[in-house]
Amino acid sequence: MPKENSNEWPLNDAFGICRQTILPVYRKPTVDSALVTQLLFGECYQVLAVTEDRTWYRIFNEDSRIGGWISSKSIKEINSLDYQKFLNQDYQIVTSPIAAIEYMGTNVYLLPGSRLHFSDLELFNWQDHIGFTGSVRSHAIKADRDQLVDIALKYINAPWQPGGRSIFGVDEQLGFALIYSIAGYTWNSVYLPGRIIPINHVKPGDLIIFHHQYSNQDHFGIYLGMEEVLWMDNKMKVSDLNEWETYLKNQKSEEVVFTARSVFKKDG
Template identity: 65%
Template sequence: MQKEKFSEWPLTDVFGICRQTILPIYRQPTFDSALVTQLLFGECYRVITVSNDQQWFKILYEDTGFSGYIPSKLLKEIPANDYQIYLTNDFQIVTSPIAAIEYLGTNLYLLPGSRLHFSDLELFNWRDHIGFTGSVRSHAFRADRDQLIEIATKYINSPFQPGGRSIFGLDEEQAFPLIFMIAGYAWKAGKLPGKMVAAEEVLPGDIMILTESNIEKQRFAIYLGAEEVLWMDNRMRVSDFDEWLSFAKNIPGKQLVLESRSILD
């Protein structure tokens, strides 16, 4: 029997929110497809297409620019007005390795980067109205260098996972934007944030980038001070700068360009 050709239809004004610990986003509309990314509890997205059998939605996560497919049964739709409010208003962002919230009558575990859409500017204390355990910070207040490093080092020993955005699995290209997002800074996919700084001016919390110019691949590290950097091979780790540089250069034929950028200043 000839396999039916997949087709999809554009949608407008359809928006959703992640209401589970991790929401996987697939490259193709099938469960055996590769992961593009993952969404964490409270992160919002825009629905851009639906499959003709209405079993899959293609979504766009505007904070990073990544798009991919989710099964229709995992769509948690929200009104367009709420979507805009959630994108522009302050929210609490989870910083503890594991947190928990009472949701639909049971405890739901939350990971770093999960969002609770309450503001520190509210007239009431939101903690008095929901059951929550863990630590959070207000996204409206950007972290300083020490706070950023504290956030980043919580990911030490997190294993590599393509498309991963959690302490249980991280994609290198998404791990560092996630860390800076938790700290209150934006970093869209494919766009380097902040401004370039000279090597002798690098400060703790600055990002270091090695670009493999021949294949347009980038490796990242966060400078921790005292010649130490946080970076990823098969896991997130801390080493001295020279070890990171040697690891990136260990394949012959690479043409590497090193630059440093400050996002915090």
């Protein structure tokens, strides 16, 4: 039975996986709705409901803790065992700006953050086996500071796009969360990554947060070293740390707070 006062039918134990380059997720079951987020190739989701005409499915991505609607044309169902395996076992995560994989007899282009569910423990050369070109890293191995900075710098000049998660258009919070995810660290809509550190103790790869107390809004930057920070304006850009702080303070007349977080060990 459909949910009361709703045009959607609930689904139980239904799961899916993204099998296209980018999968848009909308706030409402219409392409005129706002873009909530995007899924990348290999990312999995729970399927929670379907519209009465079965043209839209409401999904939830466990990694990001974000849900929304996708078109029925994009649904690729998997069983619950595969879903749990894909979430809990190691996988390869794409790091090159553009990669490609042979899938269903044709090439699918992959963006940074896309997932290939093959572990470093596989007994065959999975890259040759699936016709993959590009660079990847094992998600189970945490990136060090230099590696995280290298991942972050691939997003320089990516334009601002609400809900975007790619080098062709990126949402501020989703974009920074994706960078840390590629590096092997958890950042979702509920929890920020790592631990709080003194702002004057930041090292390359640490996250700097500009919090606007009146509107309860955050802006993010990744410290790159040499007094430089990667941040989002109308695009991802690198600026002098002091210039960035001054710019943000001038944009907000109300009280603001700078904090910092690190995902690395205290001696890292």
